[in-house]
Amino acid sequence: MLSSFSLWALLGIGAVAATVILFAGMRMTDLADRIADRTGLGEAVVGGVLLGAATSFSGTIVSLTAALDGRASLAFSNGIGGIAAQTAFLAVADILYRRANLEHAAAELANVFQCGVLLLLLSVPLAAYATPEVAIWGVHPASLLLVLLYGLGVVATSRLRAEPMWRPVETEDTRADTPDDGDEPGQRATGLIVQFAVLMLFLGAAGWAIGQVGGEMTDRLNLSASLVGALMTAVATSLPELVTTIAAVRRGALQLAVGGIIGGNTFDTLFLTISDVGYRDGSIYHAIQTSDLFWLTVGMIMTAILLLGLLYRERQGPGGIGRESLAILGLYAGAIAVQAIAL
Numbered sequence: 005m006l007s008s009f010s011l012w013a014l015l016g017i018g019a020v021a022a023t024v025i026l027f028a029g030m031r032m033t034d035l036a037d038r039i040a041d042r043t044g045l046g047e048a049v050v051g052g053v054l055l056g057a058a059t060s061f062s063g064t065i066v067s068l069t070a071a072l073d074g075r076a077s078l079a080f081s082n083g084i085g086g087i088a089a090q091t092a093f094l095a096v097a098d099i100l101y102r103r104a105n106l107e108h109a110a111a112e113l114a115n116v117f118q119c120g121v122l123l124l125l126l127s128v129p130l131a132a133y134a135t136p137e138v139a140i141w142g143v144h145p146a147s148l149l150l151v152l153l154y155g156l157g158v159v160a161t162s163r164l165r166a167e168p169m170w171r172p173v174e175t176e177d178t179r180a181d182t183p184d185d186g187d188e189p190g191q192r193a194t195g196l197i198v199q200f201a202v203l204m205l206f207l208g209a210a211g212w213a214i215g216q217v218g219g220e221m222t223d224r225l226n227l228s229a230s231l232v233g234a235l236m237t238a239v240a241t242s243l244p245e246l247v248t249t250i251a252a253v254r255r256g257a258l259q260l261a262v263g264g265i266i267g268g269n270t271f272d273t274l275f276l277t278i279s280d281v282g283y284r285d286g287s288i289y290h291a292i293q294t295s296d297l298f299w300l301t302v303g304m305i306m307t308a309i310l311l312l313g314l315l316y317r318e319r320q321g322p323g324g325i326g327r328e329s330l331a332i333l334g335l336y337a338g339a340i341a342v343q344a345i346a347l
Contacts, residue, residue: 011221011224014217014220014221015217017213017216017217018213018214018217018218018240020213021209021210021213021214021217021240022210022214022240022243024206024207024209024210025062025207025210025214025240025241025243025244026243026244026247028203028206028207028210028244031199031203032200032203032244032248035196035199035200035203038196039196039197039200060086060241060245060268060271060272060275061204061207061208062207062208062210062214062241062244063082063083063086063237063238063241063242063272063275064208064274064275064278065208065212066079066082066212066214066218066237066241067079067080067082067083067275067276067278067279067282068278068279068282069212069216069219070082070218070219070233070279071278071279071280071281071282071283071288072282072283072284073219074283074284074285075219075222075229076279076283076285076288076291076292077228077229077230077233077291077292077293077295077296078218078219078222078229078230078232078233078237079233079275079279079282079283079288080129080233080276080279080288080292080296081229081230081231081232081233081234081238081292081295081296081299082218082233082234082237082238082241082275083238083272083273083275083276083279084234084238084272084276084296084299084300084303085233085234085235085237085238085239085299086238086239086241086242086268086269086272086275087122087126087269087272087273087303087306087307088234088238088299088302088303088306088336088339089238089239089242089245089336090242090245090246090265090268090269090272091265091269091303091306091307091310091332091336092306092332092333092336093242093245093246093249093265094106094249094261094262094265094310094329094332095328095329095330095332095333095336096246096249096250096333097249097250097253097261098325098326098329099325099329100250100253100254101253101258106253106258106261106262106326106329109258112259112262112263113164113165113168113170113171114161114164114165114259114263115259115262115263115266115314116311116314116315117157117160117161117164118157118161118263118266118267118270119266119307119310119311119314120311121153121154121157121160121161121270122266122269122270122273122307123304123307123308123311124153124157125150125153125154125157125270125273126273126300126303126304126307127304128146128149128150128153128273129146129150129273129276129289129300130297130300130301130304131146132144132146132287132289133289133290133292133297137286137287137289137290138287139286139287142280142281142283142284142285142286142287143280143281143287144280144287144288144289144290146280146289147276147277147280147281148277150273150274150276150277151274151277154270154271154273154274157270207244214237214240214241218232218233218236218237221236228295229293230293230295230296230298230299230343231295231343233296234299234343235340235343242268245264245265245268248261248264249261249264249265252264262314266310269303269307276288276289295343298339298342298343299339302335302336302339305335306332306335306336309328309331309332309335310328310332312328313326313327313328313329316328
């Protein structure tokens with residue numbers, strides 16, 4: 005579709021789409037925080053489910069578009085690469101929050117639980133890859149399992165917040181989830197939700213454009229689909245997570261910041277289900293390359309480090325940055341270097 009466009013025109017389209025994603029994401033953070041207050045669901049739940057799913061919408065469109073075009077590696081690596089990039093964004097937010105280690109200040113059991121759910125979900129595609137290929141109407145049973153586990157995780161997270169069996173120790177640096185002035189539980193949130201939905205449509209359109217640009221550049225420049233998916237389309241479509249996380253930290257909505265990243269990562273695993281449905285040549289888990297699994301394992305290690313950081317709750321690391329954040333950024337930079345060397 006974009007074959008007649010010049011390389012500079014393709015880059016321009018990608019830049020415009022990324023800008024749309026950027027500004028839509030900024031507005032969605034404010035809306036999500038207010039929705040959390042008015043509905044009484046809390047920042048961690050709304051950040052993990054509503055904001056996480058919404059900011060991942062553009063990435064969903066990229067993976068679906070790539071799968072429908074038969075680009076299995078691009079579809080797979082876009083979702084998995086986004087998980088790694090977004091976890092690195094959380095470490096960047098920790099650098100910007102100078103009062104204390106972000107994982108200490110944003111103490112919330114729901115975020116810890118969501119990290120565990122994410123690790124479980126990431127193990128499913130790895131298991132599917134290691135087992136014989138099975139497809140029912142072209143869809144691997146692992147894709148259905150991902151949806152089931154995600155749904156159970158959302159329900160369990162909501163119940164956990166309502167009736168927690170564990171509570172974090174309160175310190176002077178712990179930031180509680182309290183409603184902002186003018187947004188109290190019980191107020192109508194219909195208008196806010198409508199605005200949120202409209203912004204999701206813009207994200208979807210921008211995601212479609214980035215998917216088309218990514219596919220065209222893969223062919224034209226003979227680039228690795230894994231590289232384009234993990235480091236170009238995934239980062240571009242993950243811009244909302246970067247913007248919403250930084251904006252949430254500046255608003256003091258720390259649980260929303262952490263929950264938005266973890267929830268977005270959890271939702272991103274459903275990219276694989278959508279991609280498997282869109283990929284019509286069999287199981288997508290058996291059409292990917294080893295380099296795609298590389299980013300899957302990187303995402304799992306980064307998530308494990310984040311989970312340990314949430315549990316350990318170091319108050320102040322070197323320069324006010326948590327050691328888990330330094331480890332996450334170092335791992336992500338190292339993974340990029342390894343990918344570059346492999347080329």
